[in-house]
Amino acid sequence: MKLGRLNHVGVATPSIERSLETYRTLFGAEPSSPAFDLPAQGVRVCFVDAPNSQIELIEPLGEGSPVAKFIEKNPQGGQHHVCFEVDDIAEARAHFESLGTRILGPTRIGAHGTPIFFLHPKDMGGMLTEIMESPKQAH
Numbered sequence: 841m842k843l844g845r846l847n848h849v850g851v852a853t854p855s856i857e858r859s860l861e862t863y864r865t866l867f868g869a870e871p872s873s874p875a876f877d878l879p880a881q882g883v884r885v886c887f888v889d890a891p892n893s894q895i896e897l898i899e900p901l902g903e904g905s906p907v908a909k910f911i912e913k914n915p916q917g918g919q920h921h922v923c924f925e926v927d928d929i930a931e932a933r934a935h936f937e938s939l940g941t942r943i944l945g946p947t948r949i950g951a952h953g954t955p956i957f958f959l960h961p962k963d964m965g966g967m968l969t970e971i972m973e974s975p976k977q978a979h
């Protein structure tokens with residue numbers, strides 16, 4: 841399994857609107873498209889494009905959001921996860937399983953419409969890590 845490009849850095853925020861205001865004021869940056877809800881993931885999402893990657897702003901959505909506890913502990917928000925692309929999600933999952941790396945939940949469809957899963961931060965040096973099938977592989 842080969843490590844692919846850094847697709848995005850996930851940034852948890854109590855308010856996407858307030859975070860966008862910060863990117864606008866400090867960098868003159870606009871979101872690549874309007875914010876949208878992903879109820880199945882328990883988050884509201886908005887992307888800001890950088891030349892080589894994206895910032896994924898995520899706000900808690902609904903009961904039991906996976907971001908809720910993070911925001912409780914970090915009321916201003918902060919860096920939440922990094923996301924690396926892989927060519928083949930099933931191969932990547934089998935690879936991490938064979939190494940005993942803890943995988944958080946099932947493989948599901950992420951914000952880019954391709955399959956994703958998460959590796960436990962305790963097995964990644966304290967960094968919650970999303971593994972995402974590269975959009976060019978999806979059919």
Ligand SMILES: CC[C@@H](C(=O)O)C(=O)SCCNC(=O)CCNC(=O)[C@H](O)C(C)(C)COP(=O)(O)OP(=O)(O)OC[C@H]1O[C@@H](n2cnc3c(N)ncnc32)[C@H](O)[C@@H]1OP(=O)(O)O
Nearest residue numbers: 850881883885906909920944950951952958961966967968
């Ligand atoms: C937009 C859709 C999608 C995409 O396509 O890009 C996304 O990115 S969705 C992003 C949100 N979804 C997820 O995060 C799913 C995976 N996350 C989880 O399963 C859980 O949030 C978690 C990582 C297992 C944390 O569990 P939780 O119950 O929320 O918190 P705890 O406080 O019990 O955490 C246990 C332990 O882990 C540390 N931790 C928690 N979050 C992070 C983090 N983001 N980065 C690093 N470490 C983290 C936490 O500090 C605890 O450590 P100890 O206190 O030492 O036990």
Ligand SMILES: [Co+2]
Nearest residue numbers: 850896923970
């Ligand atoms: Co993400």
